[in-house]
Amino acid sequence: MLILTWTIQLLAIPVLSPLFTGVIRKMKARMQNRQGASIFQPYKDLRKLFNKDEIISQDASWIFRFAPYLIFAVTLLIGAIIPIFSTYVANQYLSNFLVVVYLLALATFFLALSGMDAGSAFGGFGSSREMTIAALAEGGIIFSFLALAPISRSGNLFEIAKTISTLQFMQFMPITLAFAGFMLALLAENGRFPFDNPATHLELTMIHEAMILEYSGKRLALIEWAAANKSLIFMALAVNLFFPWGMASAGDGSVLLALLWFVAKVSVICAGIAFVESTIAKFRYFRLPDLLFTSFILSVITIGLITFF
Amino acid sequence: MHISRKSSSLIYLYVVQSVVITLALLMLTLKNPSWPLILVVLVMFTVKVLVSPSFFFKLIQKHQVRFSLSSYLNTPLTLIGVVILTAITHASFFRPIAGLVSVAKGNTLLLAVAVILISLFLIINRRGALPQMLGILSLENGIVAFAAVAGLEQTPGLQLGIIFDIFVWVVIANVFASMIYKQFGSLDVASMTHLKEE
């Protein structure tokens, strides 16, 4: 049973992530009165890309070739150390929230480097924007976790999930603030509205796409997949840390139920994202810092509320 | 000395001052006469009354500085300054000095101190090189007078040494004065302000 749950834990993120990307796209399409592609389209895209030849810039160095593997590997690792459907597969030595944050930073670091490596103008400003936003988002992420940590007297994500699920309503209220902050960071980190437009290649607006412009074939596939993983990771954290209800606390049948819960909760988040993306416009680049600082401040306020009341 | 504007009269006043002091010394020595002391007095007389004035007169003739230059304060202010200084010496500050000798001599002693301060004031107040030199000499006179009155004069040898110093000083000062005249075309020392911080 344990082996089973572990395999699920390890595979959940990479397996499910394209699905939720598709789900979001579908929902957006529907909200915009379009038919939209099937929710399994991302899988097809990945397969297509893996089967294509690829072209690599003559100016690019080994970093350009190596980065996609590392980025994907990092998302795999993170996927293994965060709570997805259960609170008992805790591995206490890695699932510390700082580890997650800094592993993500590692991925971003190499993504930005590979963006600069090819030496095209787009890659450069893409990395610049990406690093700017990542740097500013980091405070928000760490602090939204930090808002939860004191409650559960632990920085271990599984512990957090465990304790939050047992909270009373009144204790729970301040956490919603932190959740808002975390959502802002989520949108920023995954290149979603109002920070970035994942569906465009218009140089004025694109951030993530600009960096990976030079990629093709399997490396592009890896990066796209890693991006999908990342967004699912964030959504998983969002649902499992802030609303950790219905998670399996023992390795029995409840696991399946928990998985369903997980899918359901993430779909809600997806709906939210889709709603945001089809209702508001992308912000001007220099207004984004305000949002990011807002997310930081929200979390700080939460901490204040929790520590002093 | 403060008031007189005429160089020669300045010198004459100095001579008079010196004469008075040497006479005073002579009196003291004649109380218990001893040749070395008398010799000292004679030397002093020659230096102060005969030699140095003659130097100064030569200086005057050589450079036709018959009238020494103006002072900073005008005459009445100068006089007031003198009065104040005398007052200070007779005020409580220098009382203890008067205690050195009998009450009778006390005032003369303080007078000597006053002379010292007044000649300092003279040096500060006058712009000419000549008055300054004379001021220093009269300052020295004042000290000698003080020593005489307070009965602090030294052994003849020492006194000779001191007088010799004064003599050399007079010589050097005169040489300098004439050099300065050569260089600056006047004896107005207050115009020598090239060496300063800018």
Add this chain to the structure above:
Amino acid sequence: MILLSLILIPLFSSLASWQVKKDVRFLGWIIVTSSVLELVLATAAIVEVLTKGVYAEGIYFSLDALGALLLMIVAVIGLVAGLYSVGYLQMERAKGILGFRRIRQYFTLLHLFMLAMFFAVITTNPVLTWVAIEATTLSTAFLISFYNKPSAMEAAWKYLMINSIGLLLAFFGTLLILSINSTDSTRFVDWHTLLMNASSINPAIAKIAFIFILIGYGTKMGLAPMHTWLPDAHSKAPVPISSLLSGVLLNVAFLAILRFKLIIDTAIGTQFSSSLLIFFGILSVLIAAFMMLGQKNYKRMLAYSSIEHMGVMALGFGFGGVGIFAALLHMLYHSLAKSVLFLSSGNIFLKYSSTKIANVKGIFSVLPVSGILFLFGFLAATGVPPFGIFITEFYILFAGIASHPIAAVFLLLALALVFVGFFRNVAAMVFGEAPSKIKKGEAGRWSTWLPSILVIILIGIGFYLPHFIRTLIDSAAKSYL
């Protein structure tokens, strides 16, 4: 006969120099031999002092530890300055600035100057000390006006007038002190007897007397605000003379003050004299510090640094305790450092023929050795380790924080300020591009090895203080504790 011959040698050599007929080398030989002899004799005398404690010759000459220290400084710096003068004047003669007769006059007066200083140190009688110090004024007046330029005349005149006045005041103070044994005025008095019956003096008179003495000799020593003559004289005199003035003469004046301080202290306690010394010390240090900031003429800058160091020594004695030891040691270090600075600045002056800091650039590229020497001299003078002045200043602060904390803080502030002002100018001088017209290369070996030896000595006694110096200073300081 050692001390007596210390008087006679310079006297004769001065006369001899006066008789020399148009052979500069001969003058050179005289100064070399005489100053070497003087150094030897001084060493002998110091050895005597180390063995006996006090070494007296008749009633007229005697030498105690303090005097021995001064004697050492006078002899050493005198030797160095003498040797340097030979080469320096040769250069100036070669440049056609000087004729033979001027050089002869220079050496004659130099001998007299040395004579006066030796006399001031070893005589036993206050009045004779006064006579001797007055004599230094007279003998140096012409040395300061040596170049006969208007500015030199001005400097010399100010020097003469201000110092004469100061010394006359000091004389007055001396007389007041002598009133101690007014009973038999004609007997020959010496420091020792004065000290013996110091207690008999009327305190009020003692105070007045000390004020006069401090102001009088303080003028000669260059304590602010009586220092005004000093920058002019130092900047206009020939370099060796400047080094003698600030390296030795100021200390001799200080010696006179110290002798009287001892008497006054035994009469009325240290409180009074200490507070006066602290007052003048702080004033000198602060004024010097602010004057050195943005100073435009490097010889004037060195002069102000002398004022600052005199202030530091005064403070050392004012603070008492270990400060006294430090002040005496400081005197030694300062004399050496200052002559290093002046001699190397002499080389700089010979090369650049300007004392304006603005005209002196890139010494390192033009005069590599002199540049380094100048830099070392600066480090030594501002008390940067491994040079000893750091230690002495630390001691003085150390004594100050115990007795007068506020004064100590002011001192520290002033020292930092001095460093800043001094350092900016030095950096501006030694680095940078040298003016194109100046050709590289030292003036000659003599111009560098003399200060080099001094620097080596400085570093040496900065690391290890020889035992005999320690004992000298200890026994000199003991009498003030």
Add this chain to the structure above:
Amino acid sequence: MLNFSSQSLFFISLLLFAVGAIGALLLGKNDRKANAWGNMLGCMGSLGGILAAVRVLFWGEKFSVSFDSSFPLIRLSFHLDNLSAFFMLVISLIALLASIYALGYAKHFFGKYNLGTLGFLYNLFIAGMLLVVTAGNAIFFSIVWEIMSLASYFLVVFDRQDKNNVKAGTLYFVMTHIGTAFIILAFLLLYKLTGSLDFSVMKNNLGQTPVIFKNIVFVLALVGFGTKAGIIPLHIWLPSAHPAAPTQVSALMSGVMIKTGIYMMIRIFMDVFPGAPLWWGLVILSIGAVSSLLGVLYALSEHDIKRLLAYHSIENIGIILLGLGSAMVFLSLDMQALAVLGLAAALFHTLNHAVFKSLLFMGAGSVIAKTHTRNIEEYGGLIHLMPQTAFFFLIGSMAISALPPFNGFFSEWLIFQALFSGINSAGLLASWVFILSAGALAFTGGLAAACFVKAFGTTFLARPRSEEAKQAKEVDLSLRIGMGTLAGLTLVLGVLAGPICKVLVRVAGSLGNLQNAQAAANFGIFSSHLKNNFAALSMPGILFFLLLALAVTFVLVYGTTRKQKVKIGRVWDCGTDLSPRMEITATGFSRAIITIFGGILQPTKQTAVEYRDADMRYFKKTNVVSLKTKDVYGSYLYGPGQKLVERFSRYTKKIQSGNINAYILYIFMTLIALIIFLVI
């Protein structure tokens, strides 16, 4: 050599440095020999230092000897306890690698400068640092402190052809000397309070002194040592002085010398002072937060690579101070365990920063040696020409950006834990200080990453931006050995963080009130976790699983896409030819962040446009845009102070008016005034 006692090893290493210094000076004429001699002896001396430190740390051979000097009050007392040993280890380690690096690096000074002088100053500098961390007596300390500063000053102005170096040196020497003045004042006060100049005696006598004096001493010492450590706003000398020196010296100054300031802060605030008041720690925390955040921001606005690294030193000093500050707070709250934790974190970050900062400086130096410029904008594409240097620099960048699995990550993680535990366990004010410090640290990490993406990207990636960059070649072996070893160390220190922290806990536990206090965390070889189970971390785990994931990815991808071909083509260039000017510039890269933080950085922009047709102003010929950041400290803090002093000195100079009557008047007035004063 291993069976010598730590004491003899210590003196042997000092002796070796002395021999190296003198020998180099004597060999001065012959560049090659002088260089070899100086650096070889430097290596051996550093080895001796390492061994001595190791014997103290692991064999526990502490010693404290003192010799009388010929001066009263001064005792040459050497005191080597755990703390000193730790810093000695750091210094010697970096010195060893820097010397190896210098063997090859100093070649380009041949014939230009006297290598003998360089060797002399270099050895003197290292010996000075070792003495600073081992001196046990205040006067002796001040002396060696000044000697260290002096040597480093001469090293800064060693390349004296360049005016800027001289200016930098002047500023540095002035600042450090003023700092020393503060330090000496602090020592004097300590003497007044304790009646001794020996640190050990001070420690024992300081118990019942009034707190106000302690506070004065604290402020004085903070200013004095903070100047050397380069805390904001006393840092102004640092960014100009560190780049000016030869690279091995920059590495030492930036990596190690500024740590001597940290060492003395720990020594005085944690060891000598028993019970420090709370606000000291809070002040240190706030200074740390400000320094780290502003330091990284200034670094972002730099495009001189060495200045950039220098600003990162300020940032990391700030991070170290965060650890130290939290330790002090915990100490004053009497939470020994947490205090030990914070201090250990600070010490570990000290070690880490020393390693990766010197690595980065050496990398930068290698690049400069090949491209003859310090301007990042003229690099580019160097990863193709100097691959190994690029690799080492990349490692260093990842380490300083606190990316796992390198050492920087663990120390920042530890400091984070210290700050987090502070949030819950202190009073209201303290908690807020802790929260904001944690926030500063969080942002610092992200910004540092951004800054090093910029630095590495513009330097090594894409196409060369200048002719020099095109001509660059890989550097000599000795340089690569130096950098390679350090690069390896960053990983090793990261993986072995647990055991190392065990030792550091022992070091921290040997201080002042922390005597044999237990740390609030268990450090193991495989994992370290806080006692209160708040957090746990396994560095080897991270490394292992990361590699595992990588391997899996590789295998799978390779397995699935064996047959797909990889073509090398040109970048998509929108139809034009790509020129280096199309790449993003370092300035452009960090422009966004600078604009966002414009309120703090106060960026200035000057545009100089030249038109082909002056009357129409339609076709631009050239359009020069120069972006700078305003020197806030110069214009608001130091400038006014300097003006004030100078005005005062102008007034003072009026005394010297040149009028002799006035001069005599001074004497006269002084006389009268004193006599009147006497009677009243």
